[in-house]
Amino acid sequence: xxxxxxxxxxxxxxxxxxxxxxxxxxxxxxxxxxxxxxxxxxxxxxxxxxxxxxxxxxxxxxxxxxxxxxxxxxxxxxxxxxxxxxxxxxxxxxxxxxxxxxxxxxxxxxxxxxxxxxxxxxxxxxxxxxxxxxxxxxxxxxxxxxxxxxxxxxxxxxxxxxxxxxxxxxxxxxxxxxxxxxxxxxxxxxxxxxxxxxxxxxxxxxxxxxxxxxxxxxxxxxxxx
Amino acid sequence: xxxxxxxxxxxxxxxxxxxxxxxxxxxxxxxxxxxxxxxxxxxxxxxxxxxxxxxxxxxxxxxxxxxxxxxxxxxxxxxxxxxxxxxxxxxxx
Numbered sequence: 441x442x443x444x445x446x447x448x449x450x451x452x453x454x455x456x457x458x459x460x461x462x463x464x465x466x467x468x469x470x471x472x473x474x475x476x477x478x479x480x481x482x483x484x485x486x487x488x489x490x491x492x493x494x495x496x497x498x499x500x501x502x503x504x505x506x507x508x509x510x511x512x513x514x515x516x517x518x519x520x521x522x523x524x525x526x527x528x529x530x531x532x533x534x535x536x537x538x539x540x541x542x543x544x545x546x547x548x549x550x551x552x553x554x555x556x557x558x559x560x561x562x563x564x565x566x567x568x569x570x571x572x573x574x575x576x577x578x579x580x581x582x583x584x585x586x587x588x589x590x591x592x593x594x595x596x597x598x599x600x601x602x603x604x605x606x607x608x609x610x611x612x613x614x615x616x617x618x619x620x621x622x623x624x625x626x627x628x629x630x631x632x633x634x635x636x637x638x639x640x641x642x643x644x645x646x647x648x649x650x651x652x653x654x655x656x657x658x659x660x661x662x663x664x665x
Numbered sequence: 666x667x668x669x670x671x672x673x674x675x676x677x678x679x680x681x682x683x684x685x686x687x688x689x690x691x692x693x694x695x696x697x698x699x700x701x702x703x704x705x706x707x708x709x710x711x712x713x714x715x716x717x718x719x720x721x722x723x724x725x726x727x728x729x730x731x732x733x734x735x736x737x738x739x740x741x742x743x744x745x746x747x748x749x750x751x752x753x754x755x756x757x758x
Contacts, residue, residue, distance in 0.1 A: 482724060483711035549745035549752075579727070586725035590745045596711075596724040631714060 441655070442504075444609055445662035447517035447531060448524070454514075455536060461507040461514055462602045466544065470506055471600065474499065479597035481641040490571065490630040492578050493615045494648035495640050496608050501657055503605060515659060518609035521585040522558040527551045537603050546601045547591030555588050556581045565618055571628040573618055582611050613661045616654050620664055627652070666699075671732060674743070676704050678735045703735055710734070 450458065465471055478486070478499070486495040500516060507514045524531055527550040532538040541548045561581060567573040585607050586593050592600040599605070619625075627648055629635035640646045651657060668681035679702040701708045701720075709721040710731070717727040723738045 479721075482721075483713055483719070485714060487719075488713035488715045488717065488727070547749070549748040551748055552741060552745045583725040583727075587723075587741065590741075590748070594723055594725060594741070596719075596721045598724070634714075 442508075442515035442659040443662055444515045444613065444659055445517060447519055447536070447606060449662065450517055454517075457511050457514055458507075458517065459536065459539075461510045462540070464510045465503075465506055468506075470503070471544075471602070474503060475592075475597040475599040477642055478599050479595075482596040484641050485634050486641055487578070488630075490574060490628060490634045491638075491640060491648060492582075493574050493612070494651045495642075497612050497615070497651045497654065497657075498640055498643060498646055500605065500608055500612060501651070501659075504659070516605055516609045518613055518661075519585075519603065519606035520610050521555045521588070521607065522561045522581075525555050531603070531606075537606070540602055541591075544592075544600065544602075546593070548593065548601070549590035551588065552590040552594070553584050553587035556584055561614065565614070565621065567618075568622065568625065569628060570625050571630065573622075573625075574615075575630075577611065577614060581614070582607075612654070613664075616661055617664055619652070619654075669732075673736050673739055676739050678703055678732060678739075679705070680731060699731065701731055701735060703739065708735070708738070 447455075462471075481495075485491045504514070504516050507516070519531055530536065532550065540546060564573065564576050564581060567576060586598055589601065589603060589607075592598060593604060593607075627636040629638070636648050636652070638647060640648070640650075654660070666682050668679055670680075671678045680699050681702070683698050683700040701710055710718055711721065712718055713727060717729050718731050718734050719725070719727050720734060720738055723734075723741055726734065726737055726741070728734045728737070
């Protein structure tokens with residue numbers, strides 16, 4: 441089982457492998473295809489919907505699978521934006537995510553907004569029902585880092601910026617941790633068609649039920665409690 | 666509707682009925698068929714499942730008031746431009 445960990449805990453080799461794999465999937469067109477797919481569904485059921493978390497979990501899983509086709513040992517790393525808040529942090533080094541800004545013409549403007557606080561994240565983790573949890577998580581923890589990075593990351597086709605995947609990996613981790621802390625909490629549909637067994641946009645044979653158990657998808661997080 | 670025009674921090678914001686609206690109105694057509702212009706340039710936007718607006722270029726700030734959203738976009742764009750200018754001057758210096 442792959443273990444997704446904080447990008448700060450990657451070894452130098454793991455960091456280099458991940459960067460090389462990103463360059464590879466850019467060259468194959470995958471980065472741009474996923475960005476267009478995200479843009480195409482942006483105003484549908486993938487945001488402001490109970491399918492927000494499952495849809496992005498499926499997207500990340502598919503992206504990670506493509507990286508693993510290139511380098512099998514790779515797992516997506518995450519960016520905890522409530523802890524790593526500086527525009528000069530190692531995340532943005534030219535040896536890591538920094539190099540993609542100019543190379544991929546991302547137009548970042550780091551610091552364009554305010555990142556979520558760890559207090560907000562803690563409060564959100566304590567929410568007792570899925571509908572309250574995902575709605576607050578999406579709006580107040582997921583949204584601000586998109587604007588804070590700026591440029592492509594603030595657009596509907598934000599997966600053009602590879603930091604999208606590190607950001608969403610953290611959002612997925614928060615969901616995984618919440619699920620483990622609230623094992624009896626049912627999936628609550630935001631509207632008809634956004635339920636546990638309703639198809640996800642783009643992948644009609646996949647539903648939230650298909651992705652509800654991230655361990656069954658073949659990965660875990662470095663810490664889950 | 667009559668076009669609505671506002672000034673905000675030296676920028677113009679206009680909301681007007683989209684040209685050709687009658688031809689496009691159909692059963693599945695969302696009701697957001699106002700055209701938004703900032704400094705006379707059309708700005709693309711959409712509506713999320715709960716009816717809130719988001720701009721395609723500024724997609725992660727949502728509100729049910731399109732004029733308010735346009736103002737926030739202007740603030741963001743000005744801030745981002747200033748950050749990029751500072752970064753560029755730092756690289757040159």
